[in-house]
Amino acid sequence: MVRVELLFWAGCPSHPQALADLRTRMALLGLDPDRVEIREIGSESEAESERFVGSPTIRVNGADVVDPADRPAALTCRVYHRRDGRVSPTPDPADVHDALMAALAAATGAAQPGTSRS
């Protein structure tokens, strides 16, 4: 079971594109694109409690697909860097893909009897 969340702030227009990209990647990997948990962050206190560093934020099994490093929680558009260095309002689809793949691999490994947990 892979849990996929998309957190967004309505003041930033990037989440529809991020959701579309995310669902495309999920479908490519055989995951149900409709199982994305979509949550709106509406206040600064909510951003703090959710450790929300900007919109959109995508988490797979609770882990951000891009390390937010030490960015503070904020109601803002999030700055991403594509793998070629360009700034973008949405994460590189390859980063989303890799996060989903890692979660799938972990889930598959966990489901196999005799898999080492050490």
Added chain:
Amino acid sequence: MATIEDAAPAVGRTAPDFSLPDTEGTVHEPGGGAATVVVFTCNHCPYALAWHARIVAVAGDYADRGVRVLAINSNDAARYPDDSLEAMRARVQSGDFEGVPYLSDASQQVAHAYDAKTTPDVFVLDPDRVVRYRGAVDADQDNPSLNAAWLRSALDAVLAGRNPEPAETAPVGCTIKWRR
């Protein structure tokens, strides 16, 4: 301190005049020359950052044709410290604004007067300070090959004495961060 004249602009109407300081304190005003591009932008918004190089390239490519590009940061730096005057100055000193004065609209009066919506939000003014284009730089911040097509098309039209087509597009980006 900004000074403002006139009312909120629309395409075909005279844009508000203003006087704003850049990061070194030199005051700039719109108008004069063959055309002026007024672009509301900032430091923290991914849309503004993604389109930034294309805007600076336009400034370089059109400078010898009498076009000036003025970048204005109107965001509330108290809530968004990345948009402080110090942070603006750091970007200018790093060479990020080659040929483009980066103006501080700390009072937010100019953004209000222009009814600026987003960063970026672009206005192209003719020599009489009439708005000839308002909107986005081009159709996709993630596609550098578009090369600021809407902005360049608008400038080419103004320089040729024609009306831009399109004359208006929807500005796309982060909302202006107004004071509360």
